[in-house]
Amino acid sequence: MIALLLPVILGMVGVAFDMGNMYLAHTRLQSAVDAGALAGSLELPYDPDLSKGIVSAAVAYMVALNMESAEIESVTPGTEVRSVVVQGKAKVNLMIMDLAGMADPYVYASAAAGFNKLEVVFVVDNSGSMKGTPISMVKEASIELTDLLIPDGAQPDTKVGMVAFRGKVRIGDDVDGLPGGCRNADGSVNEGIHEDFMDDYWALSSYYRRKVSLDTCSDLPETMPLSQDKDAIIDAINQQTATGDWSGTVIPEGIKWGRHVLTTEAPYVEGGDKEDFRKIMIVLTDGDTEDGECGGNYRASYRPNNYWTNAYFGMGTDEAHCENGGVLNEDMLAEAQLAKDEGIEIFAIRFGTSDTTDRNLMMEIASSKPGTDDHYFDAPSVYDIPEVFKEIGKQLGWRLLN
Numbered sequence: 001m002i003a004l005l006l007p008v009i010l011g012m013v014g015v016a017f018d019m020g021n022m023y024l025a026h027t028r029l030q031s032a033v034d035a036g037a038l039a040g041s042l043e044l045p046y047d048p049d050l051s052k053g054i055v056s057a058a059v060a061y062m063v064a065l066n067m068e069s070a071e072i073e074s075v076t077p078g079t080e081v082r083s084v085v086v087q088g089k090a091k092v093n094l095m096i097m098d099l100a101g102m103a104d105p106y107v108y109a110s111a112a113a114g115f116n117k118l119e120v121v122f123v124v125d126n127s128g129s130m131k132g133t134p135i136s137m138v139k140e141a142s143i144e145l146t147d148l149l150i151p152d153g154a155q156p157d158t159k160v161g162m163v164a165f166r167g168k169v170r171i172g173d174d175v176d177g178l179p180g181g182c183r184n185a186d187g188s189v190n191e192g193i194h195e196d197f198m199d200d201y202w203a204l205s206s207y208y209r210r211k212v213s214l215d216t217c218s219d220l221p222e223t224m225p226l227s228q229d230k231d232a233i234i235d236a237i238n239q240q241t242a243t244g245d246w247s248g249t250v251i252p253e254g255i256k257w258g259r260h261v262l263t264t265e266a267p268y269v270e271g272g273d274k275e276d277f278r279k280i281m282i283v284l285t286d287g288d289t290e291d292g293e294c295g296g297n298y299r300a301s302y303r304p305n306n307y308w309t310n311a312y313f314g315m316g317t318d319e320a321h322c323e324n325g326g327v328l329n330e331d332m333l334a335e336a337q338l339a340k341d342e343g344i345e346i347f348a349i350r351f352g353t354s355d356t357t358d359r360n361l362m363m364e365i366a367s368s369k370p371g372t373d374d375h376y377f378d379a380p381s382v383y384d385i386p387e388v389f390k391e392i393g394k395q396l397g398w399r400l401l402n
Helices: 002-042 054-066 133-149 195-203 230-238 251-262 327-341 356-365 382-396
Strands: 071-077 082-091 106-115 118-125 158-165 169-171 181-183 224-227 278-285 344-351 376-379
Touching: 002 054, 002 082, 002 106, 054 071, 054 082, 118 133, 118 251, 133 158, 133 230, 133 382, 158 169, 158 230, 158 251, 169 251, 224 230, 224 251, 251 278, 251 327, 251 344, 278 356, 278 382, 327 344, 327 356, 344 356, 344 382, 356 376, 376 382
Parallel strands: 118 158, 118 278, 278 344, 344 376
Antiparallel strands: 071 082, 082 106, 158 224, 169 181
């Protein structure tokens, strides 16, 4: 009986051994293909339609690094989102199942990675120093990133919004229960110079009064809520000109309204649950957080001035300054922390040149991993801006889709 059963027992042992080998090989192959898809997705900003070979090369390198015996069957674009789909196979050395014709000696795996389940808001400095080439380069880079996130002919589960800021932020009608227009830091409607300061305004000579604009809001683009309408997003981006009457650079207001756009609570409710979506805020500024009391090239020598129409002076506060870690800098850090507490990743871009204090502030608001500055970028020249946006795009593509 033992002699008769021995071949059966050995066959069963061989089949079990083969199945174990197939399981281990498939697990290893799946990990290799996953890594390849992720590596390929990082190169999509440079090779969005996979025509340059950059994505394929990244896939091949990473798959081989993780499983030398794996064979790549195909590297193709995804159908519904900007993604890369990798299919691979690996041969398994079988003892029994191959000889008996019981199984294909190959195991197969596929993976897709790319840009999906993302909510992104551009928070862009629109103060006067950004006019001309700087704002043009920002618009171009923002549109390219939007095209990567929402490619033509596809409907990814991805949304994009925009907040343009100067000394305040402009909100549309029917958003927060107040008339459309700019907002003060306390949420009230900004009406230019606060009534408490109008006596000071009228005390100025007619020469200086002519230098003060009581309307520093109408040339600022309205905040764009999260949307999947690519044409509407691009139109909102293109409305930025960084022209018109100035009111300072109050970064905390930009961050605050960027948070409002990304979260699910009113005044904006277009955002998805933070457990389902990766929420991204891209903050770009070329100036210090300033209100004219901080010195520098743009300080006004007379008071009140256009800075007195910003989100803090506009609500009657004349002690919110930025010097020596003042209110504006403190609020900038506080608003960034509120955003991070809501699960929002902040990418901070410092354009132009600035002092150590302001660079450190931008580094601190960024959601960089400990010991790194991976969410902070310097763009000394306007021509560095497109490359910075591509680097951010690479980080946004690091997501498996199946």
